Amino acid sequence: MSRPIDFVIAGLGNSGQEYATTRHNAGYIFIDYLANAMALTQGEGAQMPPVFHRRYDLSADVRDTIFTFTYANGSSTVTNSLRIILMKPLTAMNESGSSVQKVMQYYAVKDSKKLIVVADDLNTQPGILMVQGGGELAAMRGHKGLENIVSVIGTDFVRFRLGIGRPAANSTPISQWVLSPFTKENREMDLFGYLLQLTTQALKDYSMNQDLKLIKKKFARPRKIPNKLTEMNSLIFPVDVHEA
Template identity: 75%
Template sequence: MSRPIDLVVVGLGNPEPEYATTRHNAGYIFIDYLANAISLAQGQAARDLPKFYRRLDLSADVRDTLFTSTNEDGSITNSFRIILIKPLTAMNESGYAVQKVLQHFGVNDTKKLIVAADDLNTLPGTLMIQSGGDLSAMKGHKGLENIVSVIGTEFIRFRLGIGRPISKTTEISQWVLTPFEKGNREMDLFGHLLHLTTQALYDYSIHKDLKRIKKKFAHNQKLPNKLTEMNSLVFPVDTHGF
């Protein structure tokens, strides 16, 4: 694809299958959800899974795609080239994969980078949006801390609310590495958040206005009275190639 890259969107997580639906894999789940949402919006059949390429040289699964919107007559109104990334490194080495990808695609402006990651300090179902700042804004999340140590803080963070454990006896390390639960509508809240975050990304793709998306989509927004029931947080993709 020869056109310029508009955005690089990275979802943080652990690549091992046993972590697939855990809270710490919120970023991975979002990337798979987003890949499917883009494919369906472009008219691809649900059976045609979005294709990621496992690039071991980049330490990441990569999907190079167009994010488009159309009028009722099918004509394209907006089109954006977006690189979707799932690092294959350990969480605390995510920055090295991000750096490799940016260099490979010739993206020198880190403001084109959006990183989606789980956030303990944001309520379930809600989104926090950040950019810039200092390292203290990333403290506590090893993936974000490592990215900052490699490329600095001038990138956008979509922090996906997972909240903290209700029980004070539950260790944080245990909490983040266990799956989202059906009880307390936790899965439903996260499903709502996936949709909300996709809307925020699309809005940002069009307007490139961070203040606008913070106002429209950030965590002070009220949750809907009725949530879509989520029976799974697995959004299948086709991963192959080197």
């Protein structure tokens, strides 16, 4: 494609089937969910599941796609078209920065504000979205994937942080908690499913106005979670990975 990139959306996680539905893979899960949601919106049923290309040179699974959608603007309807790179780093979580940097360089994305990173957040309750942009390293300290990206490209990028909460006091070590799968207990999977939908809508709105303050106000905490949630029996959203 010749048109420039509008956004690079990177979901953080660990590659390998054993990590597929773990809390620390919230970013990976979201990217697969988003790829499916975008394809369905555009009526690409014949191309399902969405195709990613495994780019070993970029250390990432990558989907380069044009997303076209319409929205109401006052009394008129507006059609918008975006070229979006969806990516999942194939490095270890703690080395995500090198993959993100390679993808941005390959696609000639020089403005780090076009980078949106989606990751899990221990300090935010399940079902709650945190939205951040810029700021100091302290805003990302504790998440090794985000810290590594900062070490490579700085802090001037957008973060959508998906709440996974912390284990009950003294019940489970943090390292075990984040590498354990989401469960049905306490509606955890249902809350994460709700969060996938919420984050997708937040990203769509952000693509239209790029007003991070407005997105925080509309989608981030404090926010009341609906009493009725869609029941989630799986957090696997199929994608087709082609070796490049």
